[in-house]
Amino acid sequence: MLKFIGKRTVQNILVFIVFLTATFFLLQAQPGDITDQFLSNPKITPEVRQQFAERLGLTGTLWEQYVRYMKNFFTGNLGVSFSEYPKEVMDIIAERLPRTLALFLFATFLAFIVGFKSGKLLAWRRGKRGEHVITLTGVFFQTVFYPWFAVVMIWIFAFFLGWFPAGKFLTVDKWLTAERTFDANAVFDRMLLTVLAVAVLIIAAEIIGRRMNSRVAGRRFIWGTRVLTLIALVVWWEAVWPEMIPFALDIAYHLVLPTVTLSFVGFGGWMLLTRASMLETLREDYILTARAKGLPDKVVRDRHAARNALLPVTTSLVIGLAFLIGGGVVTETVFSWPGMGQTLLSAASQQDIPLTIGAFAFIAVLALIAHLVVDIMYMYLDPRIRVGG
Amino acid sequence: MTQPRKLWTWLAVIAVFALIAAACGQGTPTETTTSTTAAQSSTTTTEGSTATTAPPAAQGFTYKMGIFNDLTTDNYWAYIGPESEVWNGYVLGSQHPALFTLAYPNIIHVPDLATGAANTPEEQADGTWTVTQEIRKGYMWSDGTEVTANDLVFTYNVVKDFGLGGNWPSTFNLYVPETPDDPATTDVDESAPARDGVTNIEAVDDYTVKVTFSAQPGISMWQNGIGFAPFMPEQFWGPIVDEAKNSDDPAAALYAASGEGEPSAGGLIYAGREPGAFAKNVANQDAYYAGTTYTFYADGSFRQANADKGFDEVYYGDGTGDVTLEYTDGPYAKDVLYSIYGDQNAALLALKSGEIDFMLTPLGLQSGLKQEVLDSPDLSLIANGSNGFRYLAFNMRKSPMNIREFRRAVGCMIDKEFLQQLLQGAIIPAYSLVPAANTFWANPNTEQLCKGLSGQERFDTAMGMLKDAGFTWDVEPQYDADFASLVPGTGTGMKDPDGNPVPEMEILAPGAGYDPLRSTASIWIEQWAGQLGIPAKAVPTSFSVIVDKVFAEGEAAKDWDWYILGWGLGDPSFPDFHEAFFASWQDSAEGGFNTPGYSDPQVDEWAQDLLAATDVNTARDIVHKLDAKIVEDAPYVVLFQTPVLEAYRNTLIFPFTDTLDGLQNLSGLPTSVQMQQ
Structure with a gap:
């Protein structure tokens, strides 16, 4: 096992170097460089542009620039942003990443849960009337023109009904008038930490509860842990970050509409994938055996079919999570949610090479880790799979 | 089994109904129409008119503006330096x-x-x-x-x-x-x-x-x-x-x-920001010019007076006669909020709901949103010419673009008014290099080549120019006025005055995805040139590629034929760009900005005189001469300007709304805007 992990890690490192190299040269292949922005001003002389280029390390041959960049990268220096000079790339990513993670993590998990559950039911009730309605709904959301749909959602729920804010991640007046010593990112960080802690606790409780001998005791344990976690969460915030609570609630309130919109669009994919996977599983002999044994429908569906159907869906989720930090340009634009998606687009279009590579490198690292995790997870989820040499 | 199915069915029906309702609702016309131009708004001033009495203004309000990018710095050194983003300027400028x-x-x-x-x-x-x-x-x-x-x-x-x-x-x-x-x-x-x-x-x-x-x-x-x-x-x-x-x-x-805490000497003081969300300025009531009254006179003179500060100054005349505009500077707002939006759709909803008062963007309102503003009873729309122009440039280092009459013939064929009609008013036809709205500097007598001519007349005029210059064809072009096109089979085998075949030429222009206006113009210019038998072809090209090609130095400067780009003209109070764009020593082949490679001793002399001019009147005479001469020689054919559309809530009272480049160029007039009670 360790040998396998070691081998895959080395492979991943090599892939990562190839990826960085390809990204660097692809970005460099764009015509011109960031100093071209000063071409629009005849009063800025070529000498001044040259000085700027030197300051940004854009002088020398391409090979020299590449070697310099890679050396800096692997010594932990991602460089300074060209477009937001002299800000460190790491500082920019650290500023925008929490906003993106908060929005897309929530939306992805919500879409996954709704999609998985509905896909499971759909496959189980195949051929019934409801299947067509739900499948059509799923396909509609999967194929809807997203920018239009997002604007319609804003129009209905923010402008017409006024239930949610039209965009942004905070209520300006609230943040403007309050005396505070922290910024929005500090709140985002704590919210993400909290969600992570809650998720770990609930998953752990779920695993322990399911392994208990008595089903009733297991259920009680799971529900008891959930309630206790929620109480602990409230007590913790009240005790440690009381001044941040109204601001965290404000951010959470702003999260609702984009999260629901993204989930609507995302759940169709999970639903259809789960449905297909479940239908495949339902044809297996062991499902017939389970039915023949007289097991209740719910047990056959949830314990025998759904668990096996989970494999491709979970794989898709884990790999999808790695790409979350890229955010979504459309979502972030329509909902005025300045995160990594907008940053990446703007950096790439302004030829801000360090920032673009920095952001892509994060995605690449997470994607490679996700692949490794998926490989390992396969062995646990499907005992038939064994690691080769 | 039945209940969940019913629930899903109802949910689906409700969702579809909601979407249909939303889609229909957006197009529902409102009963009330509203003022849509500065001339109709309840407040003061249009060009040439005296200020009228404004409604009582609420003091101490928050002026809320929507912007579309985060500030990249709050440090003024960085803003003037490497981070000269317009968004930084909106917040940090004028302090x-x-x-x-x-x-x-x-x-x-x-x-x-x-x-x-x-x-x-x-x-x-x-x-x-x-x-x-x-x-x-x-x-x-x-x-x-x-x-x-x-x-x-x-x-x-x-x-x-x-x-x-x-x-x-x-x-x-x-x-x-x-x-x-x-x-x-x-x-x-x-x-x-x-x-x-x-x-x-x-x-x-x-x-x-x-x-x-x-x-x-x-x-x-x-x-x-x-x-x-x-x-x-x-x-x-x-x-x-x-x-x-x-x-x-x-x-x-x-x-x-960090620039936070830096004192200001202007009407606003920078008061901080929340990255990704908003920035804020507060009023500086002790600003030197707070409460100063500015008066503009019909004879061009200008007065600024402030009894509290003890000055009453008149410039460019004696300050008598008809007053065209008078207003008193604030700040009237107690603070100014710059709220960041991802796109104009979201900002427009915020504007309609009163979340913001003004959309502050250098490119103005997207033309697709114009009707929505016009339909809203709470909003006003203004349009101003931009301080810049889009142009067609010829590479004069090559034949036949080095022949003046050839360039003028192409220029004559370009029907800018037709383009304006075709593009539904999204452009303003332009004929001079200095925008006409810059009234002090623009030359009203600059030639307006072939303006107002019909297709047949343009064709005849352009053909006359080409023939006079010595161009010939194997089969001379014939114009079909009924179809506004070349008679098939004519206009082939065009030859320059030396008898050499005119080669196929490329018109580099940004693609429709980047700029549909210039892209459309390039396609029509290809057609119009084709009517003269000129083998030019529009090639949609990335902006960066065009810039790279046309600013290439040395022999590579000959690697293009025609291109369409645009210039923003910077400081409108002294348009000395003629020197940068057209003086022979600015040839882009040698690292300058004269991309066509235009060279004219007279223009060079005037350009030098312009740079050496020490008084405005002399400089204006030279600018007039330069503008007229260069437009006639046509190294560039000036095509059009784009209007800057701006939307704001009717509760705002601006001292004026007619201004070159729109109110965004003045950061939304944060120190002189007032708000109706």
Whole structure:
């Protein structure tokens, strides 16, 4: 096992170097460089542009620039942003990443849960009337023109009904008038930490509860842990970050509409994938055996079919999570949610090479880790799979 | 089993119904129509009209504006330096005084810190030129410190000593000494001639600045150069500069410092920001010009008067006669909020709901949203010409583009009014290089080539030009007026006056995804040129690729034929761009900005005179001559300007709305806007 992990890690490192190299040269292949922005001003002389280029390390041959960049990268220096000079790339990513993670993590998990559950039911009730309605709904959301749909959602729920804010991640007046010593990112960080802690606790409780001998005791344990976690969460915030609570609630309130919109669009994919996977599983002999044994429908569906159907869906989720930090340009634009998606687009279009590579490198690292995790997870989820040499 | 199915069915029906309702609801016409132009709005002024009485204004309100990008810095050094983003400028601009400023909407050069009009530089015995200028007493920073001449000296020294980049060197026009050739490298000539500029700035006393130039300074170096250079508060930046001096990269260290807490001498003080969400300025009620009344007269004269500060000054005339505009500056708002939106759809919803009062964007409102603003009873829409132009350029280093009549023939065929109609008013046809809206500088007599002619008349005129120049065809083009096109089979085998076949040529233009206006223009220009038998083909090309090609140096400068791009023209108070774009020494093949490779001794002489001009009237005469001559020679065919559309809530009262480049160019007039009660 360790040998396998070691081998895959080395492979991943090599892939990562190839990826960085390809990204660097692809970005460099764009015509011109960031100093071209000063071409629009005849009063800025070529000498001044040259000085700027030197300051940004854009002088020398391409090979020299590449070697310099890679050396800096692997010594932990991602460089300074060209477009937001002299800000460190790491500082920019650290500023925008929490906003993106908060929005897309929530939306992805919500879409996954709704999609998985509905896909499971759909496959189980195949051929019934409801299947067509739900499948059509799923396909509609999967194929809807997203920018239009997002604007319609804003129009209905923010402008017409006024239930949610039209965009942004905070209520300006609230943040403007309050005396505070922290910024929005500090709140985002704590919210993400909290969600992570809650998720770990609930998953752990779920695993322990399911392994208990008595089903009733297991259920009680799971529900008891959930309630206790929620109480602990409230007590913790009240005790440690009381001044941040109204601001965290404000951010959470702003999260609702984009999260629901993204989930609507995302759940169709999970639903259809789960449905297909479940239908495949339902044809297996062991499902017939389970039915023949007289097991209740719910047990056959949830314990025998759904668990096996989970494999491709979970794989898709884990790999999808790695790409979350890229955010979504459309979502972030329509909902005025300045995160990594907008940053990446703007950096790439302004030829801000360090920032673009920095952001892509994060995605690449997470994607490679996700692949490794998926490989390992396969062995646990499907005992038939064994690691080769 | 039945219940969940029913639930899903109902949910699906409700969702579909909601979407249909939403889609229909957006197009529902409103019963009330509203004022849509400045002329109709309840407040003052259109060009040439006197201000009318405005409704009572609410004092101490928050002026809320929507912007579309986050600030990248709150440091003014960085903003003028490498981070010269317009969004930074909207929030940080107008807080640092300068010797002179511009009075809008007429774009008149007037004193700010200076006690009067610009003094004339005098030649010194050593060949340098100096000018001294007194500055006002009692002009205060918001921390209670007085603005003095030392602040300008401090700023100059930092720019010079730290080698600040971006726009700083051009703001201060720093003198660059001659660069000698390095004897160590025999194969490369590093020598470069000296570049004239400012050699020193000193404070004669707290209220007198003395500037030394290496040569006689023109308007761009003195009045519009150092005259517009910002005074930075030494009491705030001094310690930061001292600390930065000790770092490895002083400029980077200075740029990285926070500007929060910096005192202001303008009407607003920067008060912080929440990254990704908003920025805020608060009013500086003690600003020197707070409560000043500005009066514009029909004869061109201008008055600024403030009884509390004890000044009443008149420039460019005697300040009598008809008043075209009068307003009193605030700030009336207690603070100004810049709220960040991802796109204009979201911002427009916020504008309609009252979340913001004004959309602040350099490109103006997207034309697709125009109707929505017009349909809203709470909003007003204004349109102003932009300070720039889109143009077709010819590579005059090659035949047949080096033949004047060829370029003029193509220019004649371009029906700009048709393009305006085709593009549904998204462009304003332009004929002169200086935008017509810049009334002081634009030459009203610049030729408007073939304007108003029919297709047949354009064809006949252009054919006449080509034939006069000696062009021939195997089969001469025939125009079919019924179909507004070339008669099939004619217009083939075009030959230049030397009998050489005219080669196929490319019209490089941004693609429709980047700019549908220029893309559409290029397709039509291809057709119009084709009617003359000119084998030109529109090639949609990435903006960066076009820039790379047309600014290529050496032999590569011949690697293109025609292209369509645009220029933003910068400071409208002294349009000296003719020199940069058309003087022979600015040939882009040698690193300049004259992309066509245009060369005309008369234009060169006028361009030199323009740079050397020391008074505005002389400069204006030269600009008029340059504009007329260059338009006739057609190295560029000026195509059109784009209107800047802007939307705001009717509750706002602006002192004027007709201004070059729109109110966004004045950051939404945050210190003079008022709000109805």
